[in-house]
Amino acid sequence: MTPEELQKLFNNPKMKKFAANLDAAHYCWLPLIGLYTGARINEICQLNPAEDIKQDSATGIHYFHFTDESPSAEGVDKSIKTNSSRRVVPIHSKLIDLGFLDYVERVKTAGHKIIFPAWEPRNGIFALVQNIGRK
Numbered sequence: 001m002t003p004e005e006l007q008k009l010f011n012n013p014k015m016k017k018f019a020a021n022l023d024a025a026h027y028c029w030l031p032l033i034g035l036y037t038g039a040r041i042n043e044i045c046q047l048n049p050a051e052d053i054k055q056d057s058a059t060g061i062h063y064f065h066f067t068d069e070s071p072s073a074e075g076v077d078k079s080i081k082t083n084s085s086r087r088v089v090p091i092h093s094k095l096i097d098l099g100f101l102d103y104v105e106r107v108k109t110a111g112h113k114i115i116f117p118a119w120e121p122r123n124g125i126f127a128l129v130q131n132i133g134r135k
Contacts (some may be wrong), residue, residue, distance in 0.1 A: 006035070025103060026116035032100075036092035039066060043085070047115040049107045053091075062091040062101060073113040075120070081113050 001009070009015075010032065018028035019065045028047070033044050043066050047053060051070035067086050068078040080086055091100065107115060 009127065019099065019103065022106065022110070023118040026119045029100060029103060030116065032095060032098070033064075036095055037064065037089050039064070039089070040081065043080065044070055045114065045116055045119060046076055048072055048113050049104045049115050050113070053104050053115070064089045064091060071113060074118075076114060 015028045018024045020024075030041065030044055032055075033039060034041070037044075047064060047066075048070050052063070052065045052067065054065060065088050066080065068080045070078070072078045104115070106115065110117070
């Protein structure tokens with residue numbers, strides 16, 4: 001995408017509405033996390049907010065832990081593409097500025113084991129095509 005297209009997408013007023021709504025949050029946060037991490041859709045969607053999104057106690061840096069070893073929601077087959085896909089990725093300051101950690105806290109407080117509880121997996125995975133048009 002061009003910088004202009006990214007601006008048009010992420011500056012759209014609907015994005016703030018999506019971010020504030022647990023049932024539609026994936027419309028906002030999924031592309032933003034992908035933009036700032038390069039992570040795959042399934043990697044992002046299978047994140048457990050209580051286990052895979054953490055803060056390093058020594059540095060205070062918040063990070064994503066992309067792994068297939070942490071617990072997840074029922075019906076989710078956590079997987080990674082390769083062994084090198086197990087990794088820790090710092091959460092970009094822009095995501096933090098936009099309120100991502102507040103969103104994570106809301107999901108954790110609600111007891112969800114996947115970052116986007118409104119986006120249910122099919123056959124154990126999260127894929128874009130099968131979820132288009134869903135809330």
